[in-house]
Amino acid sequence: MFDFLHKYASPRNFYDFAGILIPWLAGVTVVLLAIGLYQGLFLAPPDYQQGQSVRIMFIHVPAAWMSMFVYMVLAGAGAVGLIWHLKLAEMTAAAAAPIGASFTFLALVTGSLWGKPMWGTWWAWDARLTSELILLFLYLGFMALQAAIDDPKRAARAGALLALIGVVNIPVIHFSVQWWNTLHQPASVSSIAKIGAPAIHPSLLWPLLIMAIAFTVFFAVVLLMRLRAEILHRERYTHWVAERIKS
């Protein structure tokens, strides 16, 4: 196993390997999205309480899930980069951040769109939305730090350390916001606030899972695309990149 890892951990091999993989994964993403959307928009029944607006769940929940998942990938890749000084891991963290931030933003937008019919306002300090907002700030902090440092090595390692501190703090922040929410929440809103987990009827569960997988594969595609760009940038002083650029 280890030599497989070593073979593909070298940026050059990974660059070609990613190049082959991207079209296939893109195809899988399109298929999954088509199935998920068809099931979500046509087959799934409307919710007895929220009516058709429950269909927003098929975007909001996978996006919220991705925002958390990508931050884990960010922190994990950062940790590997910090401990084993694996250049590819450093690049993965740098490449994953903007994608994670976009999913977090999508989760916030769809959360607000989903809440509006119920709450009558575009934003309510609901525990999940607030945690999602703070997660967005964590992403923006990571990207701002990386942008502010010119030396790519220091940028990657500083970002990795920040992501590790962030990932340790996410449960604490979520717990604190949950506690804060129950203290200050007027009774009326909290009863509807369980948007994220209405009774999961199988016909709702399937599109949810398929959309979540579709988003994950999509993340893999864009991550590989960004990684190829990062590899060219970080390996710009090597022979093989020079040849690639000439061709």
Add this chain to the structure above:
Amino acid sequence: MSSGLFTAVACALRRDLTLAARKPADVATPLVFFAIVVSLFPLGVSPEPAILRGLGPGVLWVAALLATLLSLNRLFSADYADGSLELLVLSPQPLAVLAAAKTLAHWLTTGLPLILLSPVLAVQLYLPEAAYGTLLLALLLGTPVLSLIGAVGAALTLGLRGGGVLLSLLVLPLYTPILIFGAGAVTAAASGFSPEAHLSLLGAFLVVALAFVPWATAAALRISLD
């Protein structure tokens, strides 16, 4: 060896405290900032005692957060500029302990004065009598964590352009639990409830931060000086 460590920590602490004594402006600025920010709210919101009483704890804590943030660059950036930070990193003593010593010096010259000034400002915000004790205790438990987490942010952003704003963006999200339970404790005490739960959580954050954060600060310093 441990006696060497004790003397190294003692002289790092003494050095920063003498520097603070020699430049009192550095200590005074965050305090004045703290007072100004608090006095903005009656002007901006309303002088109505009922309103201010509701806002009080939150305003005090947000202002304390921002005042700590303002003073964080004093921690390492001067030493980074003149090269003495490299002495600290190249000392045979464990860097995490030396970083903790510098953070303690920062807290003594920023957090402690904030705590002592806060009751005066609390009077301006009509904070009920019952809450003063909790305010002091909550700040006593919370401000060291602000300094500790802030130290990691300061170490990560050494020598970067736009360091101050960047530092705030990195550190403020991590401050939210301290703000929630710090302000929560004072609000609970002000409305007659027991702030024990909040204070015990703040204490837990402090213990965990003291145990782990200095190592992160040391790692951040090594990364920045690489």
Add this chain to the structure above:
Amino acid sequence: MLDVEKLACTRGDRPLFRDLSFSLKPGELLHLQGANGSGKTTLLRTLCGLSRPAAGTIRWKGRSVQDDRAEFLSQLCYIGHPNALHGDLTGCENLDFEACLNSARSAARTALAEAGLGTVASLPTKLLSQGQKRRTALARLRVTSQPLWILDEPLTALDRRSTEVLQELFGQHLGRGGLIILTSHQDVSLADWPVLTLSLEGW
């Protein structure tokens, strides 16, 4: 005593040099040469452990410096480009602080007196001239007992007389079995000690 094998260093992602090997024995001075940007300072900082090498190992007394950093650091005195002097502290206080970090008994006042800075020893260093600041920073060499000196451009901003004083200090240190690695654009010649040179150009 100090052995460097197949060392490779980069600045950011730009490779500076690789497969650099040399060793230094007690009583030897190594004069590092090379154009600006050839990686002299990076090499010095890598030897101290401030920077991480891309490849290669650095051994002190046969043991890799990574294994027991504290042991190696207690044998090392590094003076970089910046003088590491805080402007609001006096020369004495700065030297005491540095000695204290290495848990050495600090004789700052006598060291400064020997370096001819006795009169300005208790002035905040921000009031000193560039040359005086450099000599105050170099006075640390009189305070430390570490055998390995790593000095980045020690001779800059020094007048002729101070240069001689410094070179005499180098001689005494080598006499005591010390080792010195330094970079300098001027040529370094010691009365009775060989000066090894290593140019970073070819690697």
Add this chain to the structure above:
Amino acid sequence: MNWSEFFAMGGYALYVWGSYAAAAIVLLLNVVAARRREQSVRRELQNLQTLNPSDSE
């Protein structure tokens, strides 16, 4: 299947289609941003190449 009813989404058209549109935009932007990043890196490398072709060791 009555298409007008489908698009009305039981009166929640703005919110449901707003969410799906937002999703489409975010997914699209991700791909565009990734592609643009690669192009800017390639342009940067070409400049680097013309700057010091021999130094590309």
